[in-house]
Every structure is written in C-alpha cells, then in structure tokens.
Amino acid sequence: MRLRAAAAARWDGLKVRPGDFKLWRKGLKLSQQEAADALGLKRRVVQYYEKGERDGEKVEIPKSVRLACYAIAQGVYDYHGPRD
Numbered sequence: 001m002r003l004r005a006a007a008a009a010r011w012d013g014l015k016v017r018p019g020d021f022k023l024w025r026k027g028l029k030l031s032q033q034e035a036a037d038a039l040g041l042k043r044r045v046v047q048y049y050e051k052g053e054r055d056g057e058k059v060e061i062p063k064s065v066r067l068a069c070y071a072i073a074q075g076v077y078d079y080h081g082p083r084d
Helices: 002-009 018-027 032-039 043-051 063-073
Strands: none
Touching (some): 018 043, 032 063
16 A cells, blocks of 8 residues: 555656656556556557657656556556446
C-alpha cells in the first residue's frame, strides 16, 4: 500500500515528467505491456511517455492519461458511472 500511495502522490496535480511515468509503472510493479493494457494504450506509447519523446519530438502525457494513472494507483481500474 505504501508504494501505491507514493506512486499516486506523484500524479496529484503535478506536471508529470517522463521519469515520473516510469516510477509510477515500476512502483505498481507493472510491465510496459501491463501498463499499456491498464491505460488502453499500445506498449509503444508507454515507451514514448517513459522516454519523453518520439522521433526527436517532445511527448507530453495527456491529462486523461495522467488521471487514469492516478486512478490505477488508487486501485481503480474501471469506472461504470454513478450507481443508483
């Protein structure tokens, strides 16, 4: 649980750097493929986020992905809307 809290803290309203993305993944003991599957991405995109660039161009992690990373760090892997 301690690793999960540490991983989540990095994503709470902060500008995420490539190294932070890799620390998040490693902190949750996810492979690149497992992280990609959990986020609905291709493994290659996870690699771009970890490197911070694609073909020499800077790659920023979109807010939707940052929020998904935070949710996963909190143990939320899916959302089905409000419950009645």
